[in-house]
Amino acid sequence: MSSLAIVFRKEIREILRDRRTLIAIGLAVLATPTVLFVISQVSTRTATQTYTVGYSGDIPAGLDVLFGATGLRLERVDDPAAAAKRQVDIGLVFTPAGIDEYYDPSRQSAQIADIRVQTILAKYDAAKIAASLQQKGVDPSVLNPLPVSVHPLSSPVKAAGNSFLSFFLPYILITMSLTGGLSAALDTSAGERERRTLESLLLTPAPRGQVLIGKLLAVSLLSLVAAIAAIGSMLIALSQISFGLSGGEDARVSLTPLAAAVMVWLAVLLAASFSSLTIALGTLARNFRQGQAYATPLYFITIFPASIVLFIPDFNPSLAYYLIPILNAVLVLRDAIMHNGVAWGPLIVTSASLLLTGGLCFYAALRLFTREALLVRS
Amino acid sequence: MTEVAVKVDRLEKDLGSNKVLRGISFEAHSGEIFGLLGPNGAGKTTTLRVICTLLSPDAGSVGVLGFDTQVAPQEVRRRVGVVTAEFGVYPRLSARENIAYFAELSGVLDGEVSRKVDAVIDRLDMGSFAKQRAETLSSGQKQKVAIARAIVHDPPVLMFDEPTSNLDVLASREIRQFMVESKGRGKCVIFSTHVLHDAERLCDRVTIIHQGRVVASGSTAEVRGGFQDLEDSFLSLVEAAK
Numbered sequence: 001m002s003s004l005a006i007v008f009r010k011e012i013r014e015i016l017r018d019r020r021t022l023i024a025i026g027l028a029v030l031a032t033p034t035v036l037f038v039i040s041q042v043s044t045r046t047a048t049q050t051y052t053v054g055y056s057g058d059i060p061a062g063l064d065v066l067f068g069a070t071g072l073r074l075e076r077v078d079d080p081a082a083a084a085k086r087q088v089d090i091g092l093v094f095t096p097a098g099i100d101e102y103y104d105p106s107r108q109s110a111q112i113a114d115i116r117v118q119t120i121l122a123k124y125d126a127a128k129i130a131a132s133l134q135q136k137g138v139d140p141s142v143l144n145p146l147p148v149s150v151h152p153l154s155s156p157v158k159a160a161g162n163s164f165l166s167f168f169l170p171y172i173l174i175t176m177s178l179t180g181g182l183s184a185a186l187d188t189s190a191g192e193r194e195r196r197t198l199e200s201l202l203l204t205p206a207p208r209g210q211v212l213i214g215k216l217l218a219v220s221l222l223s224l225v226a227a228i229a230a231i232g233s234m235l236i237a238l239s240q241i242s243f244g245l246s247g248g249e250d251a252r253v254s255l256t257p258l259a260a261a262v263m264v265w266l267a268v269l270l271a272a273s274f275s276s277l278t279i280a281l282g283t284l285a286r287n288f289r290q291g292q293a294y295a296t297p298l299y300f301i302t303i304f305p306a307s308i309v310l311f312i313p314d315f316n317p318s319l320a321y322y323l324i325p326i327l328n329a330v331l332v333l334r335d336a337i338m339h340n341g342v343a344w345g346p347l348i349v350t351s352a353s354l355l356l357t358g359g360l361c362f363y364a365a366l367r368l369f370t371r372e373a374l375l376v377r378s
Numbered sequence: 379m380t381e382v383a384v385k386v387d388r389l390e391k392d393l394g395s396n397k398v399l400r401g402i403s404f405e406a407h408s409g410e411i412f413g414l415l416g417p418n419g420a421g422k423t424t425t426l427r428v429i430c431t432l433l434s435p436d437a438g439s440v441g442v443l444g445f446d447t448q449v450a451p452q453e454v455r456r457r458v459g460v461v462t463a464e465f466g467v468y469p470r471l472s473a474r475e476n477i478a479y480f481a482e483l484s485g486v487l488d489g490e491v492s493r494k495v496d497a498v499i500d501r502l503d504m505g506s507f508a509k510q511r512a513e514t515l516s517s518g519q520k521q522k523v524a525i526a527r528a529i530v531h532d533p534p535v536l537m538f539d540e541p542t543s544n545l546d547v548l549a550s551r552e553i554r555q556f557m558v559e560s561k562g563r564g565k566c567v568i569f570s571t572h573v574l575h576d577a578e579r580l581c582d583r584v585t586i587i588h589q590g591r592v593v594a595s596g597s598t599a600e601v602r603g604g605f606q607d608l609e610d611s612f613l614s615l616v617e618a619a620k
Contacts, residue, residue, distance in 0.1 A: 006482045010471070017470040196466025200527065203430055204483035205455040211483075372433050 003206035007214025011188055015222055021183045025226045028176060032230055033237030040241040051113040054083035057094030066120045072113065089113040165238075165255065166337040170330040171306040172230050173263060177270035178302055180226020181219040182278055182295060188215045189282025189365075190291035208370050216275050216362065223271035231263065255337070262336040262347070266329045269354040273325065274298075276361030283368040305330050322349040325357045380407040381443075383535050383566030384429060388438035391424055398424045400590035401438065406568050406583075408534065411561050413581030413598070414570040415612065421590045422570040426537050429568075430458045442535055456485060459533040461553075463543040465524035469513035473504060476512055477526045484531035498526045502556070518549035525556060536560055537568045542576070554580060578608040588616050 015021055053067060054077035067074055077083040080091025084102040090113040091102035101117065103110040130140035141147075192198040201211065235255055255263070278295055285291035305327035308315060315331075322328040328350035336342055384406040391399040398421045406412035414422050427433040429440050431451040439446060445453040467476050478495050486494055499508050502522050507515060512523060521541070529536065538557060542550035557567050557580060571577055577584060578598060585595040593615045594601045598608065605611040 001482065001488060003483055006479070010468075010475075010479050013475070014468060014470045195469070196464040197468060198466075199432065199462070199464075200460070200466065200480065200524070201483070202432060203455060203458070203460055204480060205452040205485055206483040207452075 003204075003210040004214045004217075007206070007211050008217050011184070011215055011218035012221070014187075015184050015218060018184070018187070021187075021222070024183065025180055025222075025229065028179070028226065029229045029233045032172065032234040036234065036237045036241055046112065049109075049112075051089040051109055051116065053090050053092055053113065053117065054080045054088035055092040055094060056080055059094055060124075063120070063124055066124060070116050070120055072116055072120070084110070090117060092117070162338050165259075166334040167306075168234065169231060169255070169263065169337060170333045171303075172234060173227055173267055173333065174270060174302050174306050174326060174329065175299075176227040176230040177223050177267060178274045178278075178298060180230075181223030181271065181275050184222050185219045185275055185278035186282040186285070186288050186291035186295065188219065189279045190285040190288050191282075193285075194287040209366060212279070212362075212366055212369050216272070216279060216365075219275040219279060220268075220271045223275055224267055227267045227271065228264065231267075256340050258340060258342065259333070259336040262342060263333055265351075266333055266354075269351060269358070270326075270329055273354050273358035273361060276358045276365055280361050280365035280368060283365055302326055319345055319349055322346045323353050325353055328353055380409045382406075383408045383443055384412075384568065385441040386425065386429065386438070387440070389425065389428060389435050389440060390437035391421075391428060391433060392436055393424065398590055399428075399435075402587060402590070402592055403438075404585040404592065404595055406535075406566050408566045409561060409564045410582040411557055411567040411569055411580050413577040413584035414568060414587070415572065415574065415577055415584050415608075416587040417572055417616065420587045422572075422587065423539055425587070426460065426539050426568070426570055429454075430460050430537065431455055456531070457533050458535045458537065459528035459531070460537045460539065461521075461525050461528050461541050462538075463540040465517075465521045465544075467512040467515070467520050467523050470511060472509050472511055473515065473519070473523045473526075474499065474508040476523050477530050480527035481530040486531050494530055494532070495526075498530045502526055518545060518552075521545055521549060521553070525553070529560075534564075535566045535568070537570070539570045540572070541569075542571075542573070574607070574609045574612055578602070584608075586612060586615055593618075 048071070050071045050073050053072050053074050055074055056077060056079070059074070064074060075088060077088065077091070080088075080093050080100075081102040082091075084091030085104060089103070089107070089109045093100040093102075099121070101114070103114050105111060126143075129143065133140045133142070192201065202208065277298070281294040282291040285294055305324070308327065308330065317331060322331065322345075328346070332342075332347055332350050335346070382405050386402055386404050389399050389402045390397075402421070402425060404412075404414075414425060416422050424433065428435050428447065429442065431447045431454050434448060439448070441447070442454045443457050445457070447454050467473075468479070471479065474495060477498060478491055481491050481494055482488075499505055502525060504519070504522055504526065507519050512520065515523065521544075525541075536557075538553070541553050545553065554576065557569060560567050561582075569577065569581060581598050583595075583597050584601050586593050586601065594611075602608050602611045605614065
């Protein structure tokens with residue numbers, strides 16, 4: 001058996017016996033469905049929740065029925081403006097001249113109630129005007145000289161689902177590729193120095209390059225498994241959880257086979273790159289704790305690119321942007337999810353960029369691993 | 379005269395701005411316990427690290443059974459086993475797995491690993507804890523694991539760097555017995571220590587180094603000279619070197 005295989009097998013055996021690492025990955029895998037379940041519950045409850053409208057004055061005939069059908073409960077109050085601050089979600093004063101509305105924009109319930117009230121009043125106004133025109137013998141369609149027929153080219157519900165996935169999937173892919181193997185990477189590099197086993201390991205005739213590759217493969221495998229497990233649990237949860245009915249369509253989210261293939265490929269590249277980087281940082285560190293301190297900035301560095309999809313959803317970069325590691329993976333995965341297609345140019349540039357990054361990190365780790373200073377400092 | 383197993387010739391080594399070794403020379407033979415003595419900071423550990431190829435010499439040369447450490451480091455590593463005071467082990471592996479890992483990395487053939495590991499476990503009387511995880515072992519048991527992994531590939535040269543400094547009396551005695559036994563098997567045993575009492579009892583020949591230089595070399599009796607014991611001789615030599 002080659003030294004590489006011997007080291008790989010030993011590292012995997014140690015990882016499988018490390019409760020700390022396994023529990024962390026297990027929690028991450030369980031956390032995603034839990035968070036999604038909570039989001040779906042909140043989303044469903046928001047959609048079906050009844051809000052209270054405090055009012056004074058006389059309600060126009062028929063309007064109260066509309067309020068009741070739209071999840072707005074009417075409650076007569078003395079002072080709607082005062083009541084809208086805390087007692088009710090929105091305050092309305094009906095006068096012969098019209099309606100005065102009072103709501104607190106800092107309260108989410110008031111915002112939702114306001115939207116519902118505005119929608120009802122717009123429909124009520126339109127219905128009254130149409131009825132008046134018909135009484136006078138005028139076709140109500142004169143109010144709408146340019147009627148618009150909307151023909152979505154894809155399901156709006158599915159597009160919303162893809163939009164959701166295009167943010168969460170890259171985010172989970174990147175954070176789990178980094179954190180899934182981080183503990184093992186530091187344990188196999190900085191931990192080796194801290195435990196005083198490094199010297200004995202380097203005393204064996206095993207080529208140091210092979211020793212390092214064995215460690216790298218074990219950590220990469222763990223990162224890959226962690227990322228795919230977290231994403232798998234998220235997709236399973238999404239297939240089981242409905243975010244409420246929208247336009248008669250059940251809002252369930254799923255990943256196409258093409259996007260799944262792209263995601264696995266990116267996960268392999270990211271796992272290898274992050275493993276090389278974290279092992280290099282761990283080799284630089286004298287102990288596990290120092291390794292964690294070195295690795296902490298990586299969390300921030302990786303979260304920024306993942307967030308760009310959230311803040312700039314329609315970001316359409318030139319090919320040069322795909323040279324930037326992590327950001328390129330986010331963009332390629334976003335495109336695969338949103339458009340269900342792969343742009344080969346960006347994917348090739350992204351793959352080359354991540355392979356080069358991983359290669360440079362591995363070279364740095366190997367240089368550090370073979371330096372005399374590594375032993376003298378330990 | 380027995381075979382020269384380790385030959386150190388005018389060895390020099392700097393660590394940073396510190397000139398640690400300043401032209402050290404000595405020879406250690408198969409079938410003897412060779413003492414490398416000196417106070418803390420004399421350069422003993424650095425010398426051993428150069429011999430086992432962890433560090434490379436700045437000047438001079440080191441040969442192990444005819445292999446130059448610079449030219450054929452892997453051949454040297456195959457022939458050397460090192461035991462230090464810092465007996466780090468892999469805590470999540472059992473004692474047996476720790477030993478087997480190093481056996482495999484040291485080039486023991488796949489079919490031979492199990493037999494050799496069992497043999498070394500028997501030799502060091504480790505059967506009672508061989509299957510226990512290393513994290514649960516006592517210091518003495520961990521030191522036995524460290525010795526076992528250093529000798530499992532049956533190297534002809536064994537180096538002990540302050541091996542008893544973290545051990546109790548009983549465990550220390552076992553280490554000393556093991557060194558004597560290894561000498562009896564024809565191994566070249568290099569024993570680095572500042573505990574001169576141990577060195578006087580065990581070593582056939584000694585070299586005393588101080589501030590990176592050899593200040594005395596020869597059989598233990600020769601180095602002791604007219605003094606009552608090796609410690610008096612050592613103090614006299616170190617004082618004279620100042």
